[in-house]
Amino acid sequence: MPNLGAPELIIIAVVLIALFGWKKLPDMARSLGRSARVFKSEVDELKKDGKPVPSDASDTTVKGDVIDAEAERRAADARVADAERRAAEARAEADRLRAGNPSATPTSSTESDIRRDTTL
Known part of the structure; x- marks a missing residue:
């Protein structure tokens, strides 16, 4: 802290x-002084006891599953690749529809549903 x-x-x-x-x-100064006095007395009592204060975390054991980080990363990469592939297909379909070429073959059943809805 600066001087x-x-x-x-x-x-x-x-x-x-x-x-x-x-x-x-x-x-406010009086209240601050009282608070400091109470805090100091509590600290002194803890020192006099000589007993370490037990931590709540010291007795707690957490059970959980072991996670294979590499397998999780591969699964996430596969999900990202799938999402990118679907996005590319959707962009291609949108470009095809903007170009006014609805007779081109759609790449998936969802795209054919979209084409049917737009031609009605």
Whole structure:
């Protein structure tokens, strides 16, 4: 944290006074002091106990499936390739329809359904 000099502290004080008003600052400082005292006393109590605080995660065992990352990657690549192939077919069909050549053979049954719907 950077060193705070007198000019920085004055600017911070002016901003606090502008934001919260002169009357609320003493109450806020008092509340902050109380909170710091409570926090310090809790930390001291933990040190006096000498017992380490048990972590919730230390006793928890998570059971799960082992995943073959390489197989998952290959499956994802196959899905992407299939999606790209279908997108290319759809682009080709759209280009064919824009060109006004509906008599060309569609590449899939879905495209033939689209052609039938547009010719009605």
